[in-house]
Amino acid sequence: MNKITRADILLLLLVVTLLPFVYRYYWQDTLAGEKALIYVRDKPVKEISLHKNRQISIDGALGKSTLQIENGKIRFIDSPCTTKMCIQKGWHNHSGDFNACLPNGISFEIISTAKNDKPQFDSINF
Amino acid sequence: MKITIKSTPEDHRIAWLTALAISIHILESSLPSPVPGLKPGLANIIIITVLCQFGWRTAAWVSMLRVLVGSLILGTFLSPTFMLSLSGATASILAIGLASRIPGRGFSAIGYSLLASISHISAQFITAYLLFIPHPGLWRLFPVLLTFAIVLGIFNGIISLLLLKRVT
Numbered sequence: 001m002n003k004i005t006r007a008d009i010l011l012l013l014l015v016v017t018l019l020p021f022v023y024r025y026y027w028q029d030t031l032a033g034e035k036a037l038i039y040v041r042d043k044p045v046k047e048i049s050l051h052k053n054r055q056i057s058i059d060g061a062l063g064k065s066t067l068q069i070e071n072g073k074i075r076f077i078d079s080p081c082t083t084k085m086c087i088q089k090g091w092h093n094h095s096g097d098f099n100a101c102l103p104n105g106i107s108f109e110i111i112s113t114a115k116n117d118k119p120q121f122d123s124i125n126f
Numbered sequence: 127m128k129i130t131i132k133s134t135p136e137d138h139r140i141a142w143l144t145a146l147a148i149s150i151h152i153l154e155s156s157l158p159s160p161v162p163g164l165k166p167g168l169a170n171i172i173i174i175t176v177l178c179q180f181g182w183r184t185a186a187w188v189s190m191l192r193v194l195v196g197s198l199i200l201g202t203f204l205s206p207t208f209m210l211s212l213s214g215a216t217a218s219i220l221a222i223g224l225a226s227r228i229p230g231r232g233f234s235a236i237g238y239s240l241l242a243s244i245s246h247i248s249a250q251f252i253t254a255y256l257l258f259i260p261h262p263g264l265w266r267l268f269p270v271l272l273t274f275a276i277v278l279g280i281f282n283g284i285i286s287l288l289l290l291k292r293v294t
Contacts, residue, residue, distance in 0.1 A: 004287075007228065008237035015240065015276055023269040096261065123259045 033095040033110035036074050038067070041105040050074060050093070050110070060104030067108070079104050096122075139180065140187045147172040147192040148199065155200055163250075163271060166278050167243065169196075170218070174239045174286040179293065182223050189219045206258050210250045217249030218242035235290060236283030243279030247271055 038046040040060060048056065050072045057064045063080035073093040076086040079101045086101035092110055100107030151169040159165060169192055177185035193215045197203040202211075222238045233241070251268050 003234060004236055005231045005234050007231065007233045008240075011233065011237050011240060012280070015244065019269070019273065019276065022272055026265050026269050094263075096263065122261050124257070 033072075033093060033097070033112045035112075036069070036092075036108045036110050039107045039109070047111075058106050060101065060106040062104045065101055065104050065106045074108060074110070075099075076101060079106070136184070140184055140191070143172060143176050143180075143184070143188045144191040144195065147188055148196050151192060151196040152199060161271075161274075163267075164274055167246070167282060170239065170242060170246075171282045171286045171289065173219075174222075174235050174242065174283065175289050175293075177222060177226065177238060178235050178286070178290055182219075182226050186219045186223070189215050209257060210253055213249045213253040214246035217245040221245035234283075235286040236280060239283030239286055240276065240279040243275040243282070244272070247275040 034050060036048050036050060037044050038048065038058060040058060046058075048069065050069055053070045055066055055068050055077070057066050060080075064078075065076060065080070065086075066078040068075055068077045073091040075091045076089070076099065079086050081101050081103035083103075086099055086106075089099050092099055092108075095110055095112035097110045098107065147169045150172060154165065154168050157166075173185050173189045173192075176188050193208070193211050194203075197205075197208040197211065202208045218241075221241050221244075225233055225238060225241050247268075251265070251271075255264055
């Protein structure tokens with residue numbers, strides 16, 4: 001039992017050939033969301049589709065924030081906050097992604113309309 | 127009344143080998159890890175070596191006792207860490223159990239170690255997904271940790287093979 005066998009080589013080859021497919025399977029964009037739910041001060045106010053390219057303005061605590069929707073993605077392009085962290089977070093397109101402009105009280109969450117994609121906890125600990 | 131438990135030489139062997147596996151497990155737990163969840167799994171070298179030397183039954187005992195006692199010593203008993211450790215160890219011991227029943231020459235220590243590390247990481251991901259992190263994003267980490275599992279599985283297998291050459 002202390003020499004490499006043919007079964008070892010076979011297993012190794014199988015594993016090395018299958019590994020790229022594992023990467024392809026788990027890193028594809030299956031998690032792309034369909035819609036974004038916009039919140040103002042923790043209350044959901046609007047559900048928008050990510051398939052129509054446009055810009056929308058939302059009234060917040062400080063003023064108007066502008067969101068841009070393009071090719072299934074969404075981002076903040078303007079907000080009256082001082083740090084502009086919401087803008088720097090950039091594009092979002094995965095179901096479950098969340099971005100918020102805290103000073104202005106505006107946030108959005110990407111939701112998927114797929115049947116098996118229920119809202120779930122990010123993590124559970126005991 | 128005095129109760130005496132009769133122990134067989136096999137019991138003693140299992141105890142010694144388990145002690146060895148636990149020591150390595152404890153030593154390893156003090157090593158820093160660059161990525162959460164990434165561990166070399168050096169205690170598994172003992173499990174694989176025991177499998178090749180003494181058979182599957184002894185290896186299964188050593189593996190299960192190692193998880194139990196290791197968690198008691200480290201204080202992780204019944205915590206998520208323990209659940210992940212237990213599921214991984216169970217899956218790999220079952221996988222190498224099936225593999226050791228292959229007729230012919232079958233696998234060497236390297237094949238067993240590779241098989242064990244792959245089933246270990248897969249079972250841990252399934253457990254983590256079902257119990258602790260039910261978020262599809264978790265699976266994005268799977269290919270990365272699988273790659274490490276393959277590399278470390280082969281590495282541990284080689285060490286086990288060298289060890290077997292020394293003891294036989």
